[in-house]
Amino acid sequence: MPPDEFERVWDDKGSKAYSDGSIWRPIPPSGYVAMGLVASRGYDRPSRNSVRCVRADLVIASYINELIWNNKRSPAKLDFSAWSISPPGAAAGEVYLSPGTFVGAASYTKPSMHIAAYSLRMQIPLHTAYPPPAPALSGDRQPAPFEKAVVSNISKLAWFTVKDPNLSALEQLRTSPTYRLERLDKYVLVGFGHNKSSLNQSFKWTATRGQNGSSLKTLTHTTGIEIGTEWGFNVWGASGKVSAKLSGGFTHTQTSSEGWTTSTAFEINATVPAHKAVAVYLVQSDYKLLRENGTQVATDISYTDGDNVYWSEYPPARECEVTCKPLPAPGS
Incomplete structure (x- = not known):
């Protein structure tokens, strides 16, 4: 299901980079969740068809894990850090998969757990x-x-x-x-x-x-x-x-x-x-x-x-x- 909207989390204005970039949070429809953030070339809002949200019953709440990247050395006006997602230990008969998505925040500090992180949840047939x-x-x-x-x-x-x-x-x-x-x-x-x-x-x-x-x-x-x-x-x-x-x-x-x-x-x-x-x-x-x-x-x-x-x-x-x-x- 496409997201209803996107919320801007960060952009690289002031970075003097060769190309512009921004990070967005998909806003999912009711009963769905966004698996992570979306990186976009330029400052325009991404297309709603660029990502899909997942039904809430097909995911499991997960942990914010390791730092992937931050812009500490960039002169950009806004701070940003991206973090990987790690699934919890699986219940019997199940598989949890973090498919390489990420969460982030407009700071260099690891986000607190109030920022939602999810992994896919599947049964083992x-x-x-x-x-x-x-x-x-x-x-x-x-x-x-x-x-x-x-x-x-x-x-x-x-x-x-x-x-x-x-x-x-x-x-x-x-x-x-x-x-x-x-x-x-x-x-x-x-x-x-x-x-x-x-x-x-x-x-x-x-x-x-x-x-x-x-x-x-x-x-x-x-x-x-x-x-x-x-x-x-x-x-x-x-x-x-x-x-x-x-x-x-x-x-x-x-x-x-x-x-x-x-x-x-x-x-x-x-x-x-x-x-x-x-x-x-x-x-x-x-x-x-x-x-x-x-x-x-x-x-x-x-x-x-x-x-x-x-x-x-x-x-x-x-x-x-x-x-x-x-x-x-x-x-x-």
Whole structure:
């Protein structure tokens, strides 16, 4: 939507520059905001069609950040300084983008927060498919260590939220304007017990919840993406800034992101009735980042969900008792 009007913020009269220049503040219509100031050649008011205002529900209030330029060394009659805009930390499932706009004031002092600053606010599209089917024991023999992995969730990331090690920003925009972060879930066998006796029998296994290995650090170093928390960096040099965060359901962080920084061991205990077999499983999520053409950007990362334990019995009547308890940390 074009602005209703422009308000002059500064001009370079008296600067003795080769060409004249001025800075203007767009006055947005009701329900819209201006993303920043407008620089214009000469002293005439800019055309209303030179910029567009953005709907207020598509932006987020942001911070006035670093000095871009001031005219301290100019003999112009009016002082002026221009400042960059930085988005706040993104909420789960959202992206905030400061697209290189700026705010300013007729002074050399950093503007106070009464001067409005905004970043664009976008949702991270999330496609949720069916989870993998739960495994079922069909006999008293130990099952395979892994069930088939199924793509259960896909987050679509805009190109400017990903640092692609093989593509420049312009190449990203042209060839892969979006990236797919796929989550493949599979059941992983933690333990199997077969009670061949005529009395109840106890079985015990140790499992680990959280992120497996150092692959998360590799992903973050390569692409800038953080899985369990907010991430951000400069785009288009230093003029734009982005902040993004994946949804808690996608990253197993509805209650805590601790599992992405620290893996913890816990004990699973099962009481198995006579002449019965039990298989205990956890769900492992493997994350894969892909360009639009299907090529992979970085190594896979894996996360084991220890908050939910699944077990299957044979014969299938639900008779086993399965409990979990945390194990003390090493050295404690």
